[in-house]
Amino acid sequence: MAEALVSLAVLLAGLAFLLALWRFLAGPTAADRVVAFDVMTVIGISFIVILALLEGRGIYLDAALVYALLSFLGVIAVARYLERGY
Amino acid sequence: MAGLLDIVGGLLMVGGTAFLVFGGLGLVRMPDLFNRIHAGTKATTLGTLLTLAGAACLRPDWGWKLLLIAVFILSTNPLSAQVLARAAHRIGAAMSVKTRVDRLEEDQGA
Amino acid sequence: MILTAMTLFLCAAMIGAALFAVLGRSLPIAILAAGLVSLVASILFLVMAAPDVAMTEAAIGSGLTTFLFFFVLGRVRRGEND
Numbered sequence: 458m459a460e461a462l463v464s465l466a467v468l469l470a471g472l473a474f475l476l477a478l479w480r481f482l483a484g485p486t487a488a489d490r491v492v493a494f495d496v497m498t499v500i501g502i503s504f505i506v507i508l509a510l511l512e513g514r515g516i517y518l519d520a521a522l523v524y525a526l527l528s529f530l531g532v533i534a535v536a537r538y539l540e541r542g543y
Numbered sequence: 544m545a546g547l548l549d550i551v552g553g554l555l556m557v558g559g560t561a562f563l564v565f566g567g568l569g570l571v572r573m574p575d576l577f578n579r580i581h582a583g584t585k586a587t588t589l590g591t592l593l594t595l596a597g598a599a600c601l602r603p604d605w606g607w608k609l610l611l612i613a614v615f616i617l618s619t620n621p622l623s624a625q626v627l628a629r630a631a632h633r634i635g636a637a638m639s640v641k642t643r644v645d646r647l648e649e650d651q652g653a
Numbered sequence: 654m655i656l657t658a659m660t661l662f663l664c665a666a667m668i669g670a671a672l673f674a675v676l677g678r679s680l681p682i683a684i685l686a687a688g689l690v691s692l693v694a695s696i697l698f699l700v701m702a703a704p705d706v707a708m709t710e711a712a713i714g715s716g717l718t719t720f721l722f723f724f725v726l727g728r729v730r731r732g733e734n735d
Contacts, residue, residue, distance in 0.1 A: 462557050476567030476571050503546075508700065510602065531719035540629075
């Protein structure tokens with residue numbers, strides 16, 4: 458039962474990644490692409506957690522921890538670039 | 544009874560990833576940048592928190608690490624969205640034609 | 654089974670993002686696409702059971718490289734205007 462629900466969760470996470478990837482490829486401005494990049498990072502964290510559950514290895518969660526800590530750095534760099542030009 | 548906790552955890556994970564899909568759908572369907580930031584950030588933050596809660600139900604021994612990830616996401620994700628929205632407002636990103644009121648512009652004009 | 658399908662989808666997304674980074678016109682968008690390639694590469698390293706490599710890729714590729722490239726791009730653009 459729980460295995461089937463986790464498999465469904467993998468499928469839904471893939472669908473969400475696909476939708477965000479569409480916005481990344483089609484977004485009219487650079488800021489739209491930055492939003493899609495941020496959303497894809499969050500979906501990636503979620504996917505890493507599901508992967509750790511499927512493989513049964515808790516060490517995989519450290520990569521999700523690094524992403525949760527560092528994902529805002531890139532967005533802040535882009536925002537500074539857009540705002541002030543450096 | 545471990546079976547009930549497993550089913551609750553699985554349902555929480557499916558609900559969380561469904562919120563991720565809703566966030567992606569809002570990202571595709573919303574008309575302008577600010578609506579996209581709104582849909583993308585709020586829905587995916589809730590979805591990831593629900594997924595982490597479901598993982599904590601399925602594997603209770605990972606609880607502290609999952610709680611740490613949840614705290615980091617809850618503190619950094621709104622920060623990046625707010626910084627990006629402010630930068631987009633300052634460079635004059637195009638708003639939807641249905642936008643009625645812009646409080647930040649009024650505050651800066653006054 | 655579902656993991657294999659997801660891995661194939663992630664490989665396709667990675668190739669698409671890499672082509673987008675190479676063929677695109679705009680430089681900031683190319684940097685963002687390179688960060689996306691790094692994100693998918695990190696997830697694929699995890700699928701291949703290498704969590705240490707995935708952690709390094711997450712820290713360097715997604716965090717530091719994007720930050721550094723945008724910093725340098727801003728400095729270069731400002732130097733052109735002088």
